[in-house]
Amino acid sequence: MDPLALTLIELGAVVFCLGMLARLAGRIGMSPIPLYLVGGLFFGAGGLVKLEGMHEFAHLSSEIGVILLLLMLGLEYTAAELVTGLRRSWQAGVLDLVLNFLPGAGLAVMLGWGVVGAMVMGGVTYISSSGIAAKVITDLGRIGNRETPVILSILVFEDLAMAIYLPILTATLAGVSFLVGLQTVGISLAVVSLVLLVALRHGHHVSKAVHSENSEVFLLNLLGLALLVAGLAAAMQVSAAVGAFMLGIAISGATAHSATRILEPLRDLFAAIFFVVFGLNTDPRTIPPVLGWALLLAVVTAATKMITGIWAAKRAGIGVPGRFRAGAALIARGEFSIVIAGLAVASGVVPPQLAALATAYVLIMAIMGPLAARFVEPLVKMLRPAKPRVVGAA
């Protein structure tokens, strides 16, 4: 068959199947990410059908998917929100980091994956899925709840932590010497601070440079700039994803809102392809041997996120049911865990079992997270019945 025709047919079939999976996910009220991953596992390496024709396009698309995911993560919070979040909730943020990084890193060391593996798995278990958490909070009508700002500020902290973690990860994966690594980290810390400062003081200038009332012009400006910045960051050894993320932070105010709106469909498409490609590159036969470890890690890190949420909510003066709601909302891991694992797999310095473990782990957490958030409330109510309020003396 003509290679172009083959590519189009494969790509069309894959994207169409993703649409069906997303519809199914919407029907049963879950995140589509685990379904995309499972879809990817079915095909590709070790799966039922090998998709050779779309390889090149899929590879580039998944790179763009990562860039868009990080760009939109940066757009989500303004620089001012990031700075106040850091100031107000750094204790909870640090507890979150310690409690949730260690289980993943510890398991990686136990399995003999070394420092690099520990860096990667720690990141995979640390970062909550802000996408799933936001959707759960909205769907369950909890935006007005008092624990919601606590959850959001922890997500904000994780957001900032990513900006520092990703350059460290890229340096570690590149296998640079300690000194060069330190230099890279130093540069990225300086860049993070500079971008925050610029965004706080002169954010409107950056926004003005990309903004346009014409949505076509705006989209092309924005996407072009994002790819440009990502490419330059990659050339400077600071990971394309971080560059896109920084650009997202620098864009602020009304421009950021319209940018989010305009990029959403693109992000959905390219991120979906990214998840499928990650699944494609993972051999499903490597999953059963690590499934036990994934389950153990899931149980431990669900508990550690729960503890983080409970502690942070308690400090904010929130009642017992609210503390459990806060903990459960943080359990879901998703897109960014896969982004981290994807960066590691692409570098080729981690064992293939790591991809399998990350896939299985995210599959479990992306399904378990929303369920935990939904059912924690009735469970807490059942275990400690509310005291009926005495109204008047009647």
Added chain:
Amino acid sequence: MNVDEVDLPGLGRRKDFMTASGRRIGVVEYREGQTELIVSTWDDPDTCQASIPLTADEAATLGNLLGGQRLAMQLSEAHREVPGIVTRQFSIGAESPFHDKAMGDACIRTRSGVSIVAIMREGEVLPSPGPDVVLHPGDLLVAVGTQEGLDTAAGILRNG
């Protein structure tokens, strides 16, 4: 009244307060401009029993209803010494013949002896409105007069 204002990073702001009956009530203002009315459940003030999305018009009308009630209560208090004088509120619906017309066109004072002492509009009070004030749908008129006069005024505002 102690109103709590909390930032919701990535979403907007929440403003609420605790009522004497132990419920938390307030609004969530989204970055995109929508408003949601929130009311907590009776057994857990941290959670929300209802979050009701309101359009700008609806929010303004609700503000008028609540604010108007307070104004009317204060006025009734002031007029208690004068027997036969009552305070009542009239809302201007979209179907009223006087919406988007000057209040003077209705000749309420001449025809019913009732005084319009204030107009509540979008949560703000226009005290002692003159005859040139244009009535908008959603306005709440606070009127003072006799019982019969107020009935007549209600008829005028409804039917012209």
